Structures are given as C-alpha cells and as structure tokens.
Amino acid sequence: MQPTVDILWGRRDWVRVTLALTVAILVTTVALPGPALLVGLVAVFYLLNRQVSTQEALLGTFLFATALASSRLGPHQFMKPMRLPLLALLAVAGLARFRTWTLAERRAHLRWVLLLLFIVILPTIVNSAWRYADVQIVLLPGGWFIYGTMSFHLTKEERTERFRMFAVLLPAIFLSALAFGLLFPGAASIASRFRGWFGNPNEVSHFWLAAIPILLAMALRLRRRDLLMVLGAASLYLFLKTGSRTPLGAAAVMFVGTWFMSKQTPRLMRLLGAVLALLLVLVLPLLSMELLGGILPETVLRTESLEEGGGRFVAWRFGWEHLQERFWLGGGAGFEEVLFQRYNEMLLALNHQGLSHNSYLAFALNFGVLGTAGLVVTLWRKLGLLKPTMFFIGALPFLASTFFEGCLTSPLNALSPIWFFSATLVSQELNE
Numbered sequence: 001m002q003p004t005v006d007i008l009w010g011r012r013d014w015v016r017v018t019l020a021l022t023v024a025i026l027v028t029t030v031a032l033p034g035p036a037l038l039v040g041l042v043a044v045f046y047l048l049n050r051q052v053s054t055q056e057a058l059l060g061t062f063l064f065a066t067a068l069a070s071s072r073l074g075p076h077q078f079m080k081p082m083r084l085p086l087l088a089l090l091a092v093a094g095l096a097r098f099r100t101w102t103l104a105e106r107r108a109h110l111r112w113v114l115l116l117l118f119i120v121i122l123p124t125i126v127n128s129a130w131r132y133a134d135v136q137i138v139l140l141p142g143g144w145f146i147y148g149t150m151s152f153h154l155t156k157e158e159r160t161e162r163f164r165m166f167a168v169l170l171p172a173i174f175l176s177a178l179a180f181g182l183l184f185p186g187a188a189s190i191a192s193r194f195r196g197w198f199g200n201p202n203e204v205s206h207f208w209l210a211a212i213p214i215l216l217a218m219a220l221r222l223r224r225r226d227l228l229m230v231l232g233a234a235s236l237y238l239f240l241k242t243g244s245r246t247p248l249g250a251a252a253v254m255f256v257g258t259w260f261m262s263k264q265t266p267r268l269m270r271l272l273g274a275v276l277a278l279l280l281v282l283v284l285p286l287l288s289m290e291l292l293g294g295i296l297p298e299t300v301l302r303t304e305s306l307e308e309g310g311g312r313f314v315a316w317r318f319g320w321e322h323l324q325e326r327f328w329l330g331g332g333a334g335f336e337e338v339l340f341q342r343y344n345e346m347l348l349a350l351n352h353q354g355l356s357h358n359s360y361l362a363f364a365l366n367f368g369v370l371g372t373a374g375l376v377v378t379l380w381r382k383l384g385l386l387k388p389t390m391f392f393i394g395a396l397p398f399l400a401s402t403f404f405e406g407c408l409t410s411p412l413n414a415l416s417p418i419w420f421f422s423a424t425l426v427s428q429e430l431n432e
Helices: 011-031 034-049 054-068 079-098 103-126 136-151 156-183 201-222 225-242 245-261 267-286 289-295 303-308 310-326 335-342 344-349 359-383 388-404 416-430
Strands: none
Touching (some): 034 054, 034 079, 034 156, 054 079, 054 156, 054 416, 079 136, 136 416, 156 416, 201 245, 245 267, 245 388, 310 335, 310 359, 335 359, 359 388, 359 416, 388 416
16 A cells, blocks of 8 residues: 555644634534534534535535434434535535546446435335335435445545545544533433433444544554554543443454554564464453453443343344345335334333344345345445455444444434445555
C-alpha cells in the first residue's frame, strides 16, 4: 500500500478544527432543541467546509445527523425527519459523481440497484406486504444506490479529502459524547451503561467500531504507532464504559489481526502472538464467572444475561421459527417489524425488547433466504469486504455489527451509513 499523502493535517490545525467541531456538536446536542438543531447542522457543515470540499462536508454533516437521530431524548427527535432532506442533498452530490464514472461503472451500478429493487419488491407483492406501507421498499435500494454513488470508485484526491474529513469528525463525535456524559450523567446512561447523546450503549459502541477501521488505516498509513496506541486506549475505554461485549471483542480481533498480518511484524512475534491467541481461546471457556467478574466490570460481564442467553437469543429463536413458514421468499418489506410487534407482550415476558437484532435474520424474514443471499453477497462484494486485506480490519468487525444488530435494514439509522463509508474507503485505500 502506497501512502496517498504523507501528512493529512498539521498538528495545530487538527487540534483547532477538532476542538471547534467538538464544541459545535456538544452545543447542538445540549442547547439546541427541536428546529434549532438546524443551526447546529449548519455550524458543523460550515466548519467542515472550511477545511474539505463541499461534498465531504455534506457527507460529514449527514453522518452526524444520522447518529444524533438515534437519540431517545426529546429535544433531539426533530433530527429524525431531517435525515431525508439531507439524504436528498447527498443524492445530488452523488449523482454529480455518478456522471463522471465510465460507462461500464455506471451500468454496473444501475444493474445492482435493479437487482435490489427486484429482491425487495417481489416478496412484497407475493405476500401483499405492500399494505404495511414500509418505507424499506424505497429506502433500502435507494439508500444503497446513493451511498454507492458517494463511495465507489474514489479517486486518490477524493480519498485524501475523505480521510481529512474523518480525521476531525470522528474524534469530535467521540469527545462530544464523553463531554455530554460529564454534563448530563443521568441522561447519558442506561442501567449504568454509557450512551452519550446516542440512543443506547450499543449504538455508540458499534458506531465507534465502524470508525476504528478508518482511523486504524490512517494511523498505519502515517506509520504513527503513537496514534495506534491512542486509538486502542480510547476504544478500550469507550467499550468498557458502554459495557458492549461484541464491539469490544471485535475491536480486539481487529487490532491483533491487523498487527499479525502487517509485513512490519517480525515472524517470531507472529508465532508468539498465534500461540497466545490459541491459549486464550482454550483457557477462556474454563474460567469461572467469579474469576471473570474480578477481571471485567459488571457492565461488561452482565452475568445474568450471559447465563440466561440474553434477549437476542430469544429473538433469534423466535425469528427462526417463524422464518420456516416463509423460508424462500419471506413475508415482504416490513414483515419483521409487524411480526415482532404482534408478539411484543410475549417477547417482553421472555426478556426481549425490539426486533430481531440480526440484519441477516431480518432480511430473511422480509425477503426470504434467496433474497437475503442476493443482498448480502452483492453488498459485501460492493463494499470490498471479500478482499483478503479486509478480513481483520473490515470483514470481521462488520460481521460482528450486522450479526448482533439489525443495522443493515435501514439506511438511515446510526450504523448503516458509517459502516458503508468506512468499508468502502478502507477497502479502496488498502487495495489501490
């Protein structure tokens, strides 16, 4: 991998812009309720646009908006309907890029969106699921099409601009969430688990898990071990604070795996690392809950949920059983939500809230196993996750997020956009 640039930011400029963005985001989340949130969006866009292109500033503002829209706090609810106008602006910028592609690239992208439409519409018509009036019929293929126009076939200059944007936006989101927690510790936590201004602890954790590949690739490109150490320490702190086990484990595998595959790592160190990893896999199942409790905080361990399997296993069993009734074509767009709402009281009694918490099961319930295979295989290929260089830094953490969260089903949630732009950027950077 050849470096795109030697230096993305001067140190003083990076600190200045990151702090300005942090303050803008914090003020937006703290002091601008309802329609006043638009002022905060304009401020974030303005600060970004002074440093990067209008296209990248718009993308950064959109990602912040989708993250803030996950908030369950009343003053932030206005952000939910604002995602659609921002997506429309993103579509305009994306179509401008789309026109610069080669004829073969444009045709390939149009074939993909036609396939997505077929996969979504056919089960919906067969099962008369159109009566659910689920926006997924339009948003899923439309959102993925727009994201693709903004992230596929990036030029060297576009990748540089995107790295520059993420280099300030992602730390600003991280710092503003922590600052929000200091100012409003009650609102920023659920059951002693940190969430910042995000909707819940898992959302902030998985958002940061999607951000790590970008920052990790950036640190490797710049050959800055100090940045790797800071990123690792910050990630560990956040995941322990949120108590999110899946992102914690996925991030550990990402860091260790990337280190293991690096050409700069001596062979002897690789061998020792492999032996230690094997020993850990063998020893971990033998450790008692009491011993683990002395190592990990209760917010992470959550002994009761581990012993009982947790709500996700309840949802997966429930969803799998109902999938057998419509295995090949599913129930149509919106069926998963209708199904889980219909049996909501029964699922609550079994310690489960929400939907299936699994993107692939959700797709299967809606579009069947055949449709899910088409969606998943083409998406993973388009994002570049099937390439060997992406195994540790992209594919495994992406699988962890999408397997334990239903984030792929809605292009406008907090996790789907950041994963889309993270995977495409890192994949193109590592495979230039």
